[in-house]
Amino acid sequence: MQQEVAHFPHxxxxxxxxxxxxxxxGNAISDSCMQEVGRxxxxxxxxxxxxxxxxxPAYATLSVFFDPAAVIASGELKGNNSFERVASFVRKLHSSGQQPATAETTVVNMxxxxxxxxxxxxxxxxxxxQLSPDELVRLHCNATYRVAMIGFVPGFAYLAGMDVALETPRKQVPRQVVPAGSVGIAGRQTGIYPLETxxxxxxxxxxxxxxxxxxxxxxxxxKMGDTIRFQPISSLEFEKIYADKDH
Amino acid sequence: MRIKIINPGILSTIQDQGRFGYLSQAVPVSGAMDKLAAQVANAAVGNNAGDAVIEFTYAGASFTAETDVLIAYSGSGGTFICNNRLVPAGRPVFIPAGRSVQLMNDPSCRRIFLAITGGWKVPPVLGSRSTYLPAALGGYQGRRLKAGDILESEGECTEISRKILRRFSGTRLNYPGWHIARQQFVNGRANRIRVIASREYDWFKESSLRTFLSKPYVIGLRSNRMGYFLDGPVLEKLQPGELLSTAVTPGTIQVSNDGTPVLLMADCQTTGGYPRIAAVASIDLSFCGQLYPGDTIYFTLISRREAEILYLERQKSLDQLRASVEYKFS
Structure with missing residues (x-):
């Protein structure tokens, strides 16, 4: 069965x-796609x-959720069904050249x-x-990362920008429990577990x-689009910051 | 109005029609597994469609009315009893203070949704009263209900709720002769789930698509509010290919790397990396919310437009239902 697909330039x-x-x-991870999704x-x-x-928002796609009954009831939107109406609104907004009021993204030192x-x-x-642990840490924290998307569980950030030398497949057997705050590597990405999962x-x-x-x-x-820098700290500093944060 | 949970059963949580506004931070939609039943229960006591209900999973739960209460329930298979008297489904039921009410032991009991005048009083978290257990978010202190929990109704209620309450208040169990059958809003054929082709539908072999749309699939043991693994013939892709993580939603059917289809439900993640073969039409998603391990289902393909028309028709009949309850008490 044919799917309904509306093709517009780009x-x-x-x-x-x-x-x-x-x-x-698009269908690949790229800065231009991420910027378009964010905009x-x-x-x-x-x-x-x-x-x-x-x-x-995801790497190369933006999915838009709506209530078809409200879309159909609206006199403002043009089209024979909710798909046509929403697609046409989104297309116009995209091609309007309009920029969002604020960039809203921040630089976070972690x-x-x-x-x-x-x-x-x-x-x-x-x-x-074939690196020393110190070299690995240096490679991991010298890079500047960008939040490509938030997914998996609330607040889980997928970060793009890791040094390709650190590319590593996922563990063969997943852990039953990963503590909140853990920083992991999967493929070319690095990410932070917000909750114990x-x-x-x-x-x-x-x-x-x-x-x-x-x-x-x-x-x-x-949030999506934020810039992240990692700062290595000692276990003492970790415990101090951890104790001070409001739980 | 106030009740005390005596026995929470296997899993009982507060849910509503779901949480929107935080999907981009990966906060799932959640909400009632059977949103239709939650709406029917709410309509029966004159509530708004989005008011909070209790979702009971399987039989065995019980509670005590600590004050006079006006409740209604809907769902699949279960029946409440109070002092050996049947509490009928799909209608407002007045229960005087002090009575105990229990969900009768019955293997056909699936998910039952209990509404109270004004809705259950829990603070909205990120715009919804739904419980999302993995992040201890929303509902009753972010957790499942336990024995001894005290649940209250919201102080405010609709004009129609007040009229229903006035009509049935008294010293005995009391309810009207009419009832709302959840079944009247389910126009499909039992176990035939209508689906729409999803983005990666044509990633699969022609033979696998035929299999998917004709062979039985059984709800697997690895099933919960996040989704159901489906036991049945595996589905093969035309060529190996990885999907860049993108949005999924309740009703999305993903196919994992070993070819097993997974039907995502209320608490599913906001994004996924497995190809999406199809999506359950909203009209049949509530039916899916009442499935449990061992149940057999079949998939039938319909167009997006058909799914939209079915959805709009159901919304219209639910609006009419609320109007007709109002009419009975005007």
């Missing part, structure tokens, strides 16, 4: 189900259409305690890549910062 719009359309900017994401939240519910009980896979990874990423360190707090207006510490 972007395809398709339906995920009857209440979600996905705008596709449309912010524009939609600033100028939503009737029936708009939310968006899921303290990380590498190795030991905080990064139980560090030694093994260093051996695998099971997980298969190779753990190199841990941050004492709280990554997700539902009591805050912006619950996730990191």
């Amino acid at each position: 972007l395809a719009i398709f339906s995920l189900n009857e209440q979600v359309v996905t705008v596709e900017f 449309l994401h912010r524009l939609l939240h600033q100028t939503p259409f009737p029936g708009f519910l939310d968006t899921v 303290p990380i305690c590498y190795g030991g009980k905080y990064g139980p896979d560090l030694e093994e990874l260093a051996q695998l890549h 099971p997980g298969g990423w190779q753990l190199v360190g841990r941050t004492p910062l709280g990554m997700f707090n539902a009591a805050k207006p912006q619950p996730s510490l990191l």
